[in-house]
Amino acid sequence: MARAPPECExxxxxxxxxxxxxxxxxxxxxDRVLCVVGAVLFSQLPEFxxxxxxxxxxxxxxxxxxVSRFADAAAKSGMSLDQLVAxxxxxxxxxxxxxxxxxxxxxxxVGDLAAADDALRHASVWTRPFVFIxxxxxxxxxxxxxxxxxxxxxxxxGLLYAGLGMVLVLALYHLAVRGPIVRRLQKKxxxxxxGA
Numbered sequence: 001m002a003r004a005p006p007e008c009e010x011x012x013x014x015x016x017x018x019x020x021x022x023x024x025x026x027x028x029x030x031d032r033v034l035c036v037v038g039a040v041l042f043s044q045l046p047e048f049x050x051x052x053x054x055x056x057x058x059x060x061x062x063x064x065x066x067v068s069r070f071a072d073a074a075a076k077s078g079m080s081l082d083q084l085v086a087x088x089x090x091x092x093x094x095x096x097x098x099x100x101x102x103x104x105x106x107x108x109x110v111g112d113l114a115a116a117d118d119a120l121r122h123a124s125v126w127t128r129p130f131v132f133i134x135x136x137x138x139x140x141x142x143x144x145x146x147x148x149x150x151x152x153x154x155x156x157x158g159l160l161y162a163g164l165g166m167v168l169v170l171a172l173y174h175l176a177v178r179g180p181i182v183r184r185l186q187k188k189x190x191x192x193x194x195g196a
Contacts, residue, residue, distance in 0.1 A: 027178075034173050035166045042165025043153040049132050052144040053120055059140060060113040066106045081107070113137070125157050 067081070074084035081103070088100030116135035123131040153159055 030173075031170065034169050038165035038167070038169030039162040040165075042168070043158045043162035044150055045129060045161050046153065046155065046157045047151045048144065048148060049120070049128060051148060052132070052136075052141060053117070055140050055144050056113060056117055056120070056137065059137075060110065060117055063106060063110045063113055067103075067110050070103050070106065125160060 070084065071081045074081050077084070079087065085100045085103045085107075088096045088103065091097060091100075116137065119131050119135050120128065153162060
């Protein structure tokens with residue numbers, strides 16, 4: 001099978017050697033910069049999720065403490081927590097009715113936070129980002145981001161994410177940016193393009 005002439009493969013061949021060398025060197029440098037950017041950004045994901053998980057557990061402990069106090073108050077009145085909620089909800093005093101809603105909300109919050117905590121703790125390295133997105137609490141995530149401290153990844157998970165970041169950022173660049181530009185240049189430099 002006949003091979004296409006070199007000028008059809010690389011549109012930069014028609015450029016003067018100094019410019020071609022500069023373009024090639026710039027592209028190699030850009031590839032390296034993109035590798036570093038992808039590695040640094042993606043390697044921070046495990047650290048952010050770790051700091052988020054610590055903050056989530058703090059919220060979970062606080063919510064459990066609130067529910068525990070409601071349960072203690074119910075027990076001192078000779079009731080279960082469910083009976084306290086039912087009694088408060090049916091009480092004609094509006095403030096007692098609101099108390100029932102507060103208790104129900106606290107119990108639901110413990111359930112939601114405990115489910116998110118359990119899911120994140122038992123997620124594999126591959127599924128953790130998806131589990132995180134599925135269970136993220138926007139308020140806790142914003143608070144985590146506000147005080148987030150980047151860290152150098154020293155775990156296998158951090159290195160894995162760094163490698164994945166390098167591959168994804170380079171693939172995105174080559175497929176979405178470089179590829180279309182090269183195809184356009186090849187069309188312009190194709191032998192039939194001159195007469196068109």
